[in-house]
Amino acid sequence: MKKIFLTLSCSAVVLLAQEFNAPMQAYMNELAKEAKTQNASFERFDAKRGERIFTSKHVGKKGQEMACTSCHTVNLKQSGSNLNTNKTIAPLAPSANKARLTDVAEVQKWLRRNFNDVYHREGSALEKGDVLTYLINQ
């Protein structure tokens, strides 16, 4: 029983260990502030909402239905593949690819590009925060 408890608490620590570095946390705080300004009832970012943003299909920039998973696939610990060019995309999950979600400028660039590609518009602060909260836990 003790062992099980120990294993459980260890894995809880591992799960909690997935957090943003300082510059990324500062960016998350900015997004939270913006989300609160846009909607006073905003409380916190939510990984479940982020997952829906990431996996749901939308008519994208090319006029075709697609989702983030069209290229990144549903298993973020594995490589994806660019839908247009077949080019391999390194895993998006920070647990499989330590470089992910560490550089604010990179993150902002890809959120801008990929929201445009999949949603054919920019993402709101709430959407960006939610999707990053989902991704950091992968």
Place this chain on the structure above:
Amino acid sequence: MRRIILGCVILVSMTWAKSVPVANDALYQKECASCHFGYQPALLNASGWQKVMGNLQDHFGTDASLSQKEHDAILTYVTQNAGNSKLTQGNTTMRISQSPYFIKEHRRIPERLIDQPEVKSLSQCAACHTKAEQGDYSERNIVIPNYGRWE
């Protein structure tokens, strides 16, 4: 004089070997070749590159926008190394695959070999040109998926 001879030899051998200089700019590799094959700047003429770089928000249907600083650095790199040979002559578009020479060189390839999932389109140089990354487009290094060597 020696230099001139050496220059001529290199130029002639490059033309024969169907080679272009490697795309060795780190920023270009990071920003452009992370999504698609890193087309060597010499595959498109300067006016073509200006068209490409002038509309990265809608880059062949995809948002490939860059910060101003990165945009300017890459524009300088691609235009300074742009093509100026039979490869790019007469191409008034921003598509490498619209150059008259390119069209002529690919005219005999059956559609089914281009449309197949392993290739997708003539934009995927490296699908058949096994040494495309090194700028080598010579016929002896062509292997078409589900077909084989093209000689």
